[in-house]
Amino acid sequence: MSQSNQMHYHVPFTANSNLVNGLHVSAALGGGASHAFLVDTGSVGILVPRTVLGPDYQAFDPSQDIAFGYISSGKTYQGQWVKVPVVIGVPAAWDGTGDYPVAYIEVFAVDQPADFTGGVFGIGFGIGGLADGGPARNPLLHLRHQGTHLRHGYIISTQGLDVGLAASNMEGFSFMKLSGDASGRDWMQPSGSVGLSGDFSPDEYYADLPFLMDTGISAMILWVRAESVPPNLPNDTAFPPGISVTISAPPADMANEPSLQYSFVTGDNNEVSAPSQVEWRVGSGINTGRNVLAGADYLYDATAGRIGFRIPPA
Numbered sequence: 021m022s023q024s025n026q027m028h029y030h031v032p033f034t035a036n037s038n039l040v041n042g043l044h045v046s047a048a049l050g051g052g053a054s055h056a057f058l059v060d061t062g063s064v065g066i067l068v069p070r071t072v073l074g075p076d077y078q079a080f081d082p083s084q085d086i087a088f089g090y091i092s093s094g095k096t097y098q099g100q101w102v103k104v105p106v107v108i109g110v111p112a113a114w115d116g117t118g119d120y121p122v123a124y125i126e127v128f129a130v131d132q133p134a135d136f137t138g139g140v141f142g143i144g145f146g147i148g149g150l151a152d153g154g155p156a157r158n159p160l161l162h163l164r165h166q167g168t169h170l171r172h173g174y175i176i177s178t179q180g181l182d183v184g185l186a187a188s189n190m191e192g193f194s195f196m197k198l199s200g201d202a203s204g205r206d207w208m209q210p211s212g213s214v215g216l217s218g219d220f221s222p223d224e225y226y227a228d229l230p231f232l233m234d235t236g237i238s239a240m241i242l243w244v245r246a247e248s249v250p251p252n253l254p255n256d257t258a259f260p261p262g263i264s265v266t267i268s269a270p271p272a273d274m275a276n277e278p279s280l281q282y283s284f285v286t287g288d289n290n291e292v293s294a295p296s297q298v299e300w301r302v303g304s305g306i307n308t309g310r311n312v313l314a315g316a317d318y319l320y321d322a323t324a325g326r327i328g329f330r331i332p333p334a
Contacts, residue, residue, distance in 0.1 A: 028184035029121050029165050031109040033059075039311050040296070043235060045141060045181065046112055047159075049127055050074040050104035054114040055139055059181065060236030061320070062307060063090060063142035065153025066106065066127040067097065072139070073129060077102055080131065088128045089150040092237055092307060096150070098132040106159050108183075121170065121183065123162040128153065140236070143174065145320065146201060146208045147232075155206050161322055172322035176235060177332060178313050185321055193319050193328035194279040196270060200325065207325050212280075212306050213271035214242055218263035220252045231269045233318050233327065235310040240265075240295035243303030250300055258297035261287025265298060267306065269329075280329040282315055 034044040034056050044056045049066070051074030057066065067088060070078065080100060089096035106123045130136050142153065143160045155161055160183050161172045170184030182189050198207040212231025217224040227244055239258075244250065253259060263286045268278040284294035293316075295309035312318070319328040 026186045026188075027165065027168050027170055028182050028186050028189050029109070029163070029170060030180055030182055031121075032180040034112070039178065039314060040238060042238075043176075043178075043310065043313075045108060046110050046114075047141070048107045048110050048114055048116075050077045050102070054110045054112050056112075057139035057141035058236060059176065060140050060142050060234075061144040061176070061318070062092065062147065062232060062234035062236040063140060063151040064144050064147055064155070065142045065151075065157040066125075066159055067138075067140040067142065068127050068129060069136050069139070070099065070129040070131055073102070073104060073127075077104060077129065080129070082131060085131055087150055088130075088153075090236075091149060091151065092234075092241055097128070097130045097136065099128050099130040101126040101153070101157070102129045103127075108159065108163065119166065121163040121165040123159045123164070125159055125162050126153070126157050127159075142236075143320075144232075144234075145322065146198075146206055155322065158322075173320055173324075175317055175319045176313060177317040185319070185323075190319065190328075193317075193330045194277075195319075195321075195326045195328040196279045198325040198327065207322070209305070210269060210327065211271055212267060212269035213273065214306055215266040215268075215272065216250055216263055220250070220260075220263060223251075225250045226273075228271045228273070230305040232305055232307050233312065234307040235313070235318075237307065237309050238296040238311065239307075240298045240309045241305075241307040242298065242300040243305040243307070244300050245304060246302050249302070253300065255300050255302065258299055259286045261285075263298070267308065279327075280312070280316060282312070 292314035
């Protein structure tokens with residue numbers, strides 16, 4: 021195995037990061053100051069206020085703005101894709117010195133709303149829609165450190181990001197193989213399943229759906245087909261307490277042991293892997309929410325086309 025496949029770099033989360041309010045990393049874009057970004061596996065591409073970029077990127081033609089938006093929140097932003105150097109893991113008060121990984125990629129510079137001060141580090145795959153800038157705009161797939169290209173992939177835990185995959189940091193993971201999309205340039209989301217039981221219905225509810233490990237939100241969103249919605253539970257509304265939820269990936273009805281399987285009861289605050297709430301909307305998919313990381317580390321291997329989960333040591 022080559023040196024590039026053996027190298028990996030740990031990027032810590034910011035001091036105020038947590039599973040409730042989000043996991044953030046600091047990065048400097050286009051020669052600008054350090055800025056905090058929400059780590060989001062439910063989108064692809066960096067969303068950044070244009071004012072955060074360096075002075076070389078402040079002049080622009082607003083008539084060329086396009087949209088970037090998120091389905092879960094419904095928020096849409098106007099701006100432009102701009103190619104800049106992205107330096108990741110820098111301290112909050114960075115003076116421009118030090119040895120940090122760098123990626124030269126396009127980022128989405130937000131012009132409207134003008135009061136936008138946040139930032140999103142979209143590192144997912146196969147998202148589709150306005151929130152998917154494609155693999156070429158995923159910052160973690162294009163990082164170089166000390167002259168070496170880190171292998172296409174990463175690990176997320178509650179402690180931070182491990183960028184670049186090597187034998188030493190992949191130990192203990194249970195993997196799921198991904199299928200390529202029609203373009204041949206990206207991977208599709210794998211299949212998972214959701215099971216619900218409780219007083220809402222005398223029968224248990226079960227569905228196989230595309231599975232999205234989504235660290236960009238604290239809630240779980242179940243996107244279900246209109247002809248098979250959970251009975252007696254209104255859509256776009258948090259489930260009441262007392263509903264048992266079981267998530268499996270691959271689906272629980274498949275022959276192989278799931279790479280990830282966990283259960284929780286809505287309203288039980290003692291279950292650390294439980295999302296802040298669960299709701300359903302019409303669609304097709306499981307957006308897990310980031311609290312999965314309370315019980316398992318997550319790995320994405322863009323080279324081999326697989327994701328994995330690992331129970332961290334106690």
